[in-house]
Amino acid sequence: MGKTLAEKVWDAHVVHSAEGEPDLLYIDLHLVHEVTSPQAFDGLRNSGRKVRRPDLTLITEDHNVPTLDVAKPIADPVSAEQIRVVRANADEFGLRIFSIGDKEQGIVHVVGPQLGLTQPGMTIVCGDSHTSTHGAFGALAFGIGTSEVEHVLATQTLPLKPFKTMAITVNGKLPADVTAKDLILAIIAKIGTGGGQGYVLEYRGEAIRGLSMEGRMTMCNMSIEAGARAGMIAPDETTFEYVKGRDHAPTGADWDAALEYWKTLTTDSDAKFDNEVVIEASTLAPFVTWGTNPGQGLPLSASVPSPNDAKDEVEKVAIERALEYMDLKPGTPLKEVKVDNVFVGSCTNGRIEDLRAAASVLKGNKVASTVEMWVVPGSGRVRIEAELEGLDKIFIEAGAQWRFAGCSACLAMNPDKIPAGKRAASTSNRNFEGRQGPGARTHLVSPEVAAATAILGHLASPADLVNV
Amino acid sequence: MDKFVTHKGIAAPLRRSNVDTDQIVPAEYLKRVTRSGFGDGCFASWRKDPDFVLNNPGFTGTSVLVAGPDFGTGSSREHAVWALQDYGFKAVISSRFADIFKGNSGKGGLLAGEVSQDVIEKIWEKLEANPGTEVTVNLEDRTVTCEDIVAEFVIDDYVRWRLMEGLDDIGLTMKHVGTIDTFEKTRPTFKPKVQ
Numbered sequence: 203m204g205k206t207l208a209e210k211v212w213d214a215h216v217v218h219s220a221e222g223e224p225d226l227l228y229i230d231l232h233l234v235h236e237v238t239s240p241q242a243f244d245g246l247r248n249s250g251r252k253v254r255r256p257d258l259t260l261i262t263e264d265h266n267v268p269t270l271d272v273a274k275p276i277a278d279p280v281s282a283e284q285i286r287v288v289r290a291n292a293d294e295f296g297l298r299i300f301s302i303g304d305k306e307q308g309i310v311h312v313v314g315p316q317l318g319l320t321q322p323g324m325t326i327v328c329g330d331s332h333t334s335t336h337g338a339f340g341a342l343a344f345g346i347g348t349s350e351v352e353h354v355l356a357t358q359t360l361p362l363k364p365f366k367t368m369a370i371t372v373n374g375k376l377p378a379d380v381t382a383k384d385l386i387l388a389i390i391a392k393i394g395t396g397g398g399q400g401y402v403l404e405y406r407g408e409a410i411r412g413l414s415m416e417g418r419m420t421m422c423n424m425s426i427e428a429g430a431r432a433g434m435i436a437p438d439e440t441t442f443e444y445v446k447g448r449d450h451a452p453t454g455a456d457w458d459a460a461l462e463y464w465k466t467l468t469t470d471s472d473a474k475f476d477n478e479v480v481i482e483a484s485t486l487a488p489f490v491t492w493g494t495n496p497g498q499g500l501p502l503s504a505s506v507p508s509p510n511d512a513k514d515e516v517e518k519v520a521i522e523r524a525l526e527y528m529d530l531k532p533g534t535p536l537k538e539v540k541v542d543n544v545f546v547g548s549c550t551n552g553r554i555e556d557l558r559a560a561a562s563v564l565k566g567n568k569v570a571s572t573v574e575m576w577v578v579p580g581s582g583r584v585r586i587e588a589e590l591e592g593l594d595k596i597f598i599e600a601g602a603q604w605r606f607a608g609c610s611a612c613l614a615m616n617p618d619k620i621p622a623g624k625r626a627a628s629t630s631n632r633n634f635e636g637r638q639g640p641g642a643r644t645h646l647v648s649p650e651v652a653a654a655t656a657i658l659g660h661l662a663s664p665a666d667l668v669n670v
Numbered sequence: 671m672d673k674f675v676t677h678k679g680i681a682a683p684l685r686r687s688n689v690d691t692d693q694i695v696p697a698e699y700l701k702r703v704t705r706s707g708f709g710d711g712c713f714a715s716w717r718k719d720p721d722f723v724l725n726n727p728g729f730t731g732t733s734v735l736v737a738g739p740d741f742g743t744g745s746s747r748e749h750a751v752w753a754l755q756d757y758g759f760k761a762v763i764s765s766r767f768a769d770i771f772k773g774n775s776g777k778g779g780l781l782a783g784e785v786s787q788d789v790i791e792k793i794w795e796k797l798e799a800n801p802g803t804e805v806t807v808n809l810e811d812r813t814v815t816c817e818d819i820v821a822e823f824v825i826d827d828y829v830r831w832r833l834m835e836g837l838d839d840i841g842l843t844m845k846h847v848g849t850i851d852t853f854e855k856t857r858p859t860f861k862p863k864v865q
Binding site: 217218222223226228230231240241244245248249251256257258259260280283284287298318319321324347348349352353356357358359361450451452456457459460463 | 701702703704705706748752774777778828839840842843844846847849850853854857858859860861862863864865
């Protein structure tokens with residue numbers, strides 16, 4: 203029997219395997235940030251261990267960094283301490299670090315791919331659940347806990363039990379106004395936030411092949427919101443084209459050897475998945491979440507659901523709770539929901555294509571006077587690239603704030619918080635209660651919908667601008 | 671990680687069920703950047719109550735916690751295990767553990783042994799009647815002994831073996847260091863390096 207893509211990558215990294223024990227898997231790239239690493243480094247110190255492969259370990263500062271006044275010291279003492287400690291650890295253990303002010307600094311999952319460090323067929327881990335992003339290249343990439351961070355630092359391996367595999371096949375072409383973000387939100391709404399539990403998801407089909415690398419990263423990024431350990435997409439010409447020529451991409455004979463290997467990284471026709479979901483692309487539309495988990499989403503043209511629509515008592519209670527927190531009434535058309543804040547950024551949608559998409563909608567328009575809009579590039583490089591293209595001017599002229607790179611308002615660990623009681627349209631990945639700040643309300647959207655919403659002051663798609 | 675074969679120490683009765691990890695170590699203590707020092711966060715809210723069991727001088731120096739069912743529910747924070755260990759606990763005996771907490775305990779070297787709630791009740795009575803009573807936790811025999819009570823506890827075979835060998839996951843992997851060296855030599859040269 204053939205193998206799935208995930209099984210091929212897994213098998214190529216098994217260092218040791220024995221009956222009754224987890225497999226010992228080799229890790230090709232370990233990404234590290236300041237929040238989940240301090241105790242791991244402390245553990246190494248306490249046991250007198252070293253980092254086995256500093257050349258396969260990369261640190262970037264992202265969760266705690268401010269996105270304004272970045273030259274000033276960090277005001278919050280806890281954030282400042284985490285940054286101080288991660289720098290000291292990088293120094294002590296001889297690791298490469300991208301600190302605030304470095305043009306390579308940025309969100310860990312934006313930095314890896316843009317440097318060409320993320321390549322097909324690799325195993326990639328990070329103490330961060332959105333590590334699934336890197337699966338867009340046909341890498342097996344997943345988030346780990348602090349003990350596991352220490353384990354990888356010390357041994358460059360992890361003991362793991364194999365994951366199950368699930369195919370998510372998206373047939374046909376996406377309608378012109380439907381983005382990768384809409385597609386993944388629709389998938390999560392369909393399979394639920396626990397639907398992917400224990401699985402590696404492989405996204406397949408014509409609609410997936412038609413996505414850019416950045417769109418694919420948006421998809422794989424949010425695999426974790428469906429409960430999955432990882433998401434993957436088989437590499438193809440789009441992937442090879444994206445990797446070629448980047449700082450850490452192979453060159454010469456290495457490139458040829460790599461390409462030959464990468465082309466084998468597809469699921470065999472006779473391989474069996476443990477589960478399969480099929481979606482018809484033509485049925486999709488711009489999507490938005492209305493509730494407090496990423497599975498509570500609907501097409502933008504729909505109305506706020508009623509607890510009476512629930513299929514069981516558990517869901518009914520969940521809808522009631524969500525509506526109360528979100529301050530929404532059943533039956534209200536989603537497009538009538540007024541928004542106070544708009545956030546474009548994060549590891550989900552903070553890449554150059556996302557900024558281009560938002561800018562193309564904002565160009566020649568103004569952000570509504572009732573809305574505060576922040577545009578936060580995913581990395582220093584994305585910021586520079588956007589400025590070379592003049593996107594910063596479009597944002598500023600429209601009335602949005604153009605900021606420095608970081609995780610920003612995605613997770614309320616830095617100064618960028620949505621105030622209590624305010625409603626945000628956000629291109630990030632989690633709409634949990636309090637995720638963007640205590641009492642903040644979040645609607646997850648694509649960059650295009652975020653921009654149109656900023657202009658009109660209520661949830662809207664670019665198509666609604668034409669009708670104004 | 672120290673080998674755990676048998677441990678004798680003062681046991682404290684925690685007469686509560688559903689002790690979640692927010693109680694074991696409140697979120698405000700998570701901002702620490704070291705792995706040690708979480709002991710002052712251990713049951714921090716409850717310790718503000720002078721009547722809380724750990725404030726009873728009779729249980730000073732306790733190293734075995736005897737708790738009700740569903741110990742360690744809630745957030746997956748590994749800090750909960752670190753806090754219990756830093757406070758001085760070597761073992762927790764309960765009638766049921768939350769899955770993630772049980773996994774984290776095994777990783778961290780804290781013994782989490784399951785006995786029936788009936789046994790827990792009997793041990794509680796002994797400990798409350800005579801604060802300072804010592805309990806023996808024998809991992810080899812999988813028994814917990816409190817005066818005349820001898821009860822078998824349940825623990826995963828693989829976890830038991832690791833604890834008895836004193837092997838944390840890293841220590842265990844280090845046994846395969848030669849295999850890792852060999853594997854590294856076969857890695858293709860096109861794989862990227864950070865520096």
